[in-house]
Amino acid sequence: MTEEINTPENTAMSSPYHAGFVAVIGRPNVGKSTIMNGLLGQKLSITSPKPQTTRHRIHGIHTTEHFQIVFVDTPGMHLGASKSINRYMNRAANSAFGDVDAVLFVVEAGRWSKEDQAVADKCQNLDVPVIVLVNKIDKFKQKEELFPFLQKVGEKVPFEALIPVSAYTKSGFDAIETEILKHIPEQPAIFPEDYITDRSTRFLASEIVREKLMRTLGDEVPYGATVEIEQFKFDEEENRWHINALILVERPGQKQIVIGKKGEQIKQMGIQARKDLMHLLDSRVHLELWVKVKENWSDDERALASLGYTEDHR
Ligand SMILES: Nc1nc2c(ncn2[C@@H]2O[C@H](COP(=O)(O)OP(=O)(O)O)[C@@H](O)[C@H]2O)c(=O)[nH]1
Ligand SMILES: [Mg+2]
Incomplete structure (x- = not known):
């Protein structure tokens, strides 16, 4: 009987479970979403070389036998934000500070800007530990x-730990996890063990299409574009998903750019988005993309709300 007590299974069962929330903050483009995806081992939050890729707050849930860490990815904080969409993103970023057990403050190795300083200033008043990640080493x-x-x-920064990391090579990732575990409380899992996010698959699908927009287009369009999923259903007979996504832009000229010469641009975007969607849904996918002009959507509170820019998420 005594041997049994020392089996790994028994040890696992007897060690207390830990669970908690960790906010990932920092200025745009430092690699917050790439780090969160890396820690999860799964691509949840979209990323691109353009600032403001992440517009919504999104939870990434990492569950193991011993702990559950709920990462809260945020849009970066913007200084001098004026449009409704910017205010929405700042609110989403700011609200992540509440009710978390620790904060991961991400900065970019070798670059410290006014925007980093603004985030550091916010950290001064926090009563939760701040773990600074110096990314892109x-x-x-x-x-x-x-x-x-x-x-x-x-x-x-008044930091609890300062860890040099690379989201590309995953260097320093073990240290991040070890550090987080020091700060999340002993309690049962918050979400069921098979949950990977608080967001719907439909939402993730719209984000995938938006990522392709951000990645394939020049500078002027992405900030004026958003994506609405109009149809999202599984066809039993064809054994595949049917997804219609509507890309909304603010000006007729932008619509032309999104479509591209002879439709080449939108075709490429569709090919790439479909590939990611098949991965996400683990199934075949039929994807249709449409483009429509909706003037001023990014500075219209009602349009924003109807497009899913609402704050009913933690
Ligand atoms: N060299 C390098 N680039 C990175 C690293 N992590 C992220 N990036 C790139 O930095 C850009 C911004 O990343 P993203 O995660 O979208 O930043 P966020 O705005 O802070 O969420 C993307 O082009 C990433 O591929 C890293 O560890 N090393
Ligand atoms: Mg991001």
Whole structure:
């Protein structure tokens, strides 16, 4: 009988379960969403080289036998935001500060801007531990070159831990998890173990299409574009999903750009989006993309609400 007590299974059962919320904050484009996806081992939050790719707050849930960490990915904080859409994103980012057990403050190795400073200032008044992640260290061949930057960041933020990481190579990822586990409380899992996000699959589908927009188009269009899923259903006979997505832009000129010469642009976007959707739904997918002009949607509170930019998410 005594041998049995020491089997790994028994040890696992007897160690207390930990669960909690961790907000991922920082200025746009430092790699918050890429880090969250990496920690989850799954692509949930869309990413691109353009700032403001993440517009909504989204939960990524990482469940193991011993703990459950709920990551709260946020849009980056924007200074001088004026349009309704920017205010929406700032509210989504700010609200993530409430009710979390720890904060992951992501900065980019070698770059400290006014926007980073603004986030650091917010950290001053938090009563939860701040774990600073200095991301993109893969850009530095010589690790020593990083030291002065790490020191500078350390002086600016009241941090619990400062971890150099790379979301590309996953260097430092074990340390992130170990550090988080020190701060999340002993309690049962918050979400069922098979949940990976608080968002619907339909929402994730619209985000996938928006990611392709952000990634394939030039600078002027993506900020003026959003995606609405008009049809999202599984066809039993054909054994595949039918998805119709409507891309809304603000001006007729933008519609032309999204469609491209002879429809080449939108065709490419469709091919890439379909590939990700098949992965997400683990099934065959028939995808149709449409483009429509809806003037001023990004500065119209009612239009925003009807497009899913609402704050009924934690
Ligand atoms: N070199 C490098 N680039 C990264 C790393 N993590 C993210 N990126 C890139 O930085 C850009 C912004 O990433 P994203 O996750 O969308 O940033 P967010 O706005 O903070 O969520 C994307 O082009 C990513 O591919 C990293 O560890 N190393
Ligand atoms: Mg993001």
